[in-house]
Amino acid sequence: xxxxxxxxxxxxxxxxxxxxxxxxxxxxxxxxxxxxxxxxxxxxxxxxxxxxxxxxxxxxxxxxxxxxxxxxxxxxxxxxxxxxxxxxxxxxxxxxxxxxxxxxxxxxxxxxxxxxxxxxxxxxxxxxxxxxxxxxxxxxxxxxxxxxxxxxxxxxxxxxxxxxxxxxxxxxxxxxxxxxxxxxxxxxxxxxxxxxxxxxxxxxxxxxxxxxxxxxxxxxxxxxxxxxxxxxxxxxxxxxxxxxxxxxxxxxxxxxxxxxxxxxxxxxxxxxxxxxxxxxxxxxxxxxxxxxxxxxxxxxxxxxxxxxxxxxxxxxxxxxxxxxxxxxxxxxxxxxxxxxxxxxxxxxxxxxxxxxxxxxxxxxxxxxxxxxxxxxxxxxxxxxxxxxxxxxxxxxxxxxxxxxxxxxxxxxxxxxxxxxxxxxxxxxxxxxx
Amino acid sequence: xxxxxxxxxxxxxxxxxxxxxxxxxxxxxxxxxxxxxxxxxxxxxxxxxxxxxxxxxxxxxxxxxxxxxxxxxxxxxx
Numbered sequence: 001x002x003x004x005x006x007x008x009x010x011x012x013x014x015x016x017x018x019x020x021x022x023x024x025x026x027x028x029x030x031x032x033x034x035x036x037x038x039x040x041x042x043x044x045x046x047x048x049x050x051x052x053x054x055x056x057x058x059x060x061x062x063x064x065x066x067x068x069x070x071x072x073x074x075x076x077x078x079x080x081x082x083x084x085x086x087x088x089x090x091x092x093x094x095x096x097x098x099x100x101x102x103x104x105x106x107x108x109x110x111x112x113x114x115x116x117x118x119x120x121x122x123x124x125x126x127x128x129x130x131x132x133x134x135x136x137x138x139x140x141x142x143x144x145x146x147x148x149x150x151x152x153x154x155x156x157x158x159x160x161x162x163x164x165x166x167x168x169x170x171x172x173x174x175x176x177x178x179x180x181x182x183x184x185x186x187x188x189x190x191x192x193x194x195x196x197x198x199x200x201x202x203x204x205x206x207x208x209x210x211x212x213x214x215x216x217x218x219x220x221x222x223x224x225x226x227x228x229x230x231x232x233x234x235x236x237x238x239x240x241x242x243x244x245x246x247x248x249x250x251x252x253x254x255x256x257x258x259x260x261x262x263x264x265x266x267x268x269x270x271x272x273x274x275x276x277x278x279x280x281x282x283x284x285x286x287x288x289x290x291x292x293x294x295x296x297x298x299x300x301x302x303x304x305x306x307x308x309x310x311x312x313x314x315x316x317x318x319x320x321x322x323x324x325x326x327x328x329x330x331x332x333x334x335x336x337x338x339x340x341x342x343x344x345x346x347x348x349x350x351x352x353x354x355x356x357x358x359x360x361x362x363x364x365x366x367x368x369x370x371x372x373x374x375x376x377x378x379x380x381x382x383x384x385x386x387x388x389x390x391x392x393x394x395x396x397x398x399x400x401x402x403x404x405x406x407x408x409x410x411x412x413x414x415x416x417x418x419x420x421x422x423x424x425x426x427x428x429x430x431x432x433x
Numbered sequence: 434x435x436x437x438x439x440x441x442x443x444x445x446x447x448x449x450x451x452x453x454x455x456x457x458x459x460x461x462x463x464x465x466x467x468x469x470x471x472x473x474x475x476x477x478x479x480x481x482x483x484x485x486x487x488x489x490x491x492x493x494x495x496x497x498x499x500x501x502x503x504x505x506x507x508x509x510x511x
Contacts, residue, residue, distance in 0.1 A: 311496065
């Protein structure tokens, strides 16, 4: 990491000037803090009602003149900022008034004066309460699956909503046309996990351990060994329908677009039927084009690509590969079929569905199990289902798979933003009939 | 695109997503940044800090958040 920062610095000569200035700034601030014991000098003036972003800080006298009649006190909000080249914080001023009834008038006057870019109530800058995630308790789950003997299956609340009991009873004796290969492009997979190893096919030893826990968690959702009296279950009820293979593209959870695209190509070249990608980042035209070329390549080689919508609670169009053509994008919902608070929305995505993504119990390295939240968790549910569908219809295309998932899915509390919630039993019956 | 260097004043929180990560919410715009390689000292809920950091706008990850920052220097505020 140190080396990459150094490389970055030398590639960008202007940083050579900025970095020392920033360090100097911190040293000055620290000394000031020690001498005057004013370590709270970063605090906003808490009593101030307004925060004003002046167009030109040299006009602060004009602002003071303007507000003199209100007996307002104008103070620089961030007096410690000294290098105006790297921040606009030095343009911010607080306005403190005793008479609260004139605050609205003052805002109007400042806005009409043309002195400020922005005037806001100071409270706007206070932090919002930390959002409570919609974590749900496992203990309330009381459903039971008659067809599966895995001990933690009752923790898989999604199985009840997806009618997995009927599905497994129906197809447990069915003979698939092939064992569909599901490739998980992630942090790696603990290939020795007690609830994964029998369904695991190694591409290379270097991918057979998890550099975190994320890849192993996704792998369990997509293809944990079922009916083995251990851990959880997946839609691979007998072990004959799908296999799991790992390609590590995000060691430690982070990586480059190039590594991901390499992973897509590697999976496609190794016969992937489904490529499951619980990953992503901000989109750009350039990035989108590069992904779409790799996706098209994989689609042409017979792979269906399933990707996570992303976790920024914004339009998935802003994320890749979620917004790429040729993929099925998955949003996350909770037990009540509400959109998960973190899930990106998919209203502008062409091929989109919803799956469970809150409090999802699955495998983690070293034969352990854990509940996680994220659109990453929703994605392998869809990958596992499409793998199952492909095991009975190997030439299933992305468009066909989506048409089935969408037409058989059920509404969520906000289907426009989430897409339809998958219904594996009905979807598979469309393939089998 | 090269990382952008910015000054942040905000509060640390733990986000229970994708296995969990620490975030910094910038008071200036209420934007939440995932903090990469956060130091142990900063792993405290509601800790208020001032920091200089590099914002990465093209990060690919399992977390799939919009904004990622790596803190270069920081100071814990009262």
